[in-house]
Each structure stands twice: as C-alpha cells, then as structure tokens.
Amino acid sequence: MSGGDGAYASVEICAGAGGQAVGLHNAGFSHRALIEVDPHAAQTLRYNTEKQGWRRCEVLEEDLTTFSAADLEKRIQTEDAKKLALISGGVPCPPFSMAGKRLGADDERDLFPAMLDMVDKLRPRAVMIENVRGLLDEQFRAYRDQIKSRLEGLGYTVVFWKLLEARNFGVPQLRPRSILVAMMKSDAPYFIEPSGASKETTVADALEESMRQRFSAAETRTRDEANQAFAQWLAKAKAKNSVAPTLVGGSKKHGGADLGPTRAKRAWEELGVDAHGVAEPLGQTKDEERDLFGPRGPKLTVAQAALIQGFPEQWKFVGRKTAAYRQVGNAFPPLVAQAVGEAIFEALNAADRKETPPEPPEATLVIGERRLELSAG
Structure with a gap:
C-alpha cells in the first residue's frame, strides 16, 4: 500500500x-503535523515533505x-485536530536504554507523559509508540503498567506491545524495537x-548498487x-550473507560519527566495511584512500547508512x-513502521x-515439553 493523503489523518x-513518518505515509x-525539537532533523523533514509533496503536513520545531496539545490545535486545522486517526512517536530512548542510566520515569528526557497528555487532549482512534527493547525489561514492568492503565482510563485497549526485530521486515540490520499500539x-x-x-x-543486497x-x-x-576492489568487497559481503549490526547515532556530546562500538x-x-568513520558523499570524496580503498574496506556514506535503515533513496x-x-x-526503520x-x-x-x-488468536503456554493451546476467550 502507498498513500499519504487519505482519509486517516495522523500527528x-x-x-x-522521518523514519516512522515515511513508513506510516x-x-x-496522511500526516498533519510532524513535531521535532532537533533543528537538523526538522530541516530534513521540511525538505523531504515539501519535495515529496506531502500536502497539509506541518513540520513543527x-x-x-x-x-x-492546545498549542498543536492552534497550528493545524481544527477539523484535522478533531478527527485524528493516529498519534505516533518515538519518544526518547535514553531513559530505558542499556547504554544509559535507565532512570525511566525519573529521567528528565522521559516524554511518555507528554505523549499521553496529547492523546488525552486529542483522542485519536489509535496510538503507536516505539522505543528501545529495554523498555520491555522486568525493571520497567510497573512503568509499563502505569502507561497501560492511563490508556485504558482514556478508553483505549492496548492491542500490541511487543519487540519487533527489523531484519524480519526486510531491513538489512539488527534493530530490535519495542512497539506499543493502542x-x-x-x-x-x-x-x-x-x-x-x-x-x-x-547488506550485500542493500549496498551492491551504491x-x-x-x-x-x-x-x-x-x-x-x-x-x-568492488568485486572483492562484494565477494566478502556475499560470503558473510548477513544483515548489519545495529547502527548507532550517538549524541551531540560525543565526537565524529562512526558505525558503533x-x-x-x-x-x-567481516562484511568488508570500515566502520571507523563515515565517508564523504558520492562525488565529493577528497580522500579516496580513507573513504574507499582503506585496508578494512570502504567506509559507508550517510546515504548508504540510510539504506541500511531501510530509507528510500530519495x-x-x-x-x-x-x-x-x-x-x-x-x-x-521505515519498513517496520510501515508494517505496523x-x-x-x-x-x-x-x-x-x-x-x-477476526477471531482472537489462540495463546500458547509452554510448560516443560508440553504445549497447551489456550482459547483467547
């Protein structure tokens, strides 16, 4: 399916x-507003939504x-705000990430309350929230219960809250994400x-042409x-025949970009790629020894990293x-967002x-080596 200007409006x-925005489009x-605080990302959203012709989509920095939510209602058409089908978002991950202090609700970056307040005010028909896999750990069970209770109190049913692995949706990368749908x-x-x-x-499939x-x-x-040199890279990537490790964006507190720990x-x-840095864009390479012909193999450009995330080339x-x-x-990854x-x-x-x-699916309980099929009713 492809759409974007249909009857179901979203914020x-x-x-x-724009990864989630691309997938949902x-x-x-039909996006009515994309809200983002980072100025670089907001510029990316403005450039692409205009270029792709996403009509009636406001990018709000x-x-x-x-x-x-009251501020949002002033910035988009009243009818759109009253008839929202979906509110979605990838609230900040550090409060729940293994790489952070895992402070959860005590982390000032936790925006679940802001998201739920917006849901309370705008009452969309559906809510979709993505986050890191750590949110599903036992440590945050009480916090998840609070979120679920708040949503249920607003008239929603949490129909899905599970870990999805990006590689299972055509993304050439290991990237598990917890997805909540209410x-x-x-x-x-x-x-x-x-x-x-x-x-x-x-990785070979995704990067061969570029x-x-x-x-x-x-x-x-x-x-x-x-x-x-290209043939050598391709042979190594095909021999490994696997998806990439998780791309890590890092934060502004750290130095230049590289592909992870x-x-x-x-x-x-092992895939023939030098992960110690990011290459200049195609046609702008000033140091081919560094970017293309190094002993570890070629570095990826930003555009190639985007292919690893499953973004469309445009x-x-x-x-x-x-x-x-x-x-x-x-x-x-857009492909995961699209599937959900x-x-x-x-x-x-x-x-x-x-x-x-549809009939509710049967649940399966595993006890030792016995499998019991349980009716969902």
Missing part, C-alpha cells in the same frame, strides 16, 4: 529525521516539554498483528583496479556529515466497514 511527535496515513475499544477487535517480510535483505557507483567514480585508481566495528569488517538528510549521520543512526502502520490502517478500515471482527 507524530519526536519525528526525528506508505501505509496510507518544538520542545514537547513546553509544547502542548486503539479505541470499538476499533481494537479488528487489529491483526503485523507479519514479517518473506525474504531477508542482506558501492558499484562509488567504486566506478574513483579517480585515483584505474577502472580495472576499481572494479577489482568495538563489537559492531568487528562485525562490519529521502535526503540535511546538515553536515556528522549531523546527518546521527539523524540516520537514531532513526526508526498497515495493521492499524486495516483495522480502522475494517471497523469503518463494520466487518465482522
């Missing part, structure tokens, strides 16, 4: 560089600690969990030498190299058509 908070939702009680019975892609996409272009454009090697760098090297990232890479590294978005879209559609709700 997204913490939109970043392709699932058929706002801080959700001070920007409220729907109004009248719509909830129609929700069917998203299914994965039929085939895994590997690597061919980069090596073909080399100026410090003969055509034969460049072709041979030591273990990730070793995994990239989605461009605004800002200098490090700022642009951080937008990519911190993104939510399609499940929500189809549920809303089925409810509007007054179809008979």
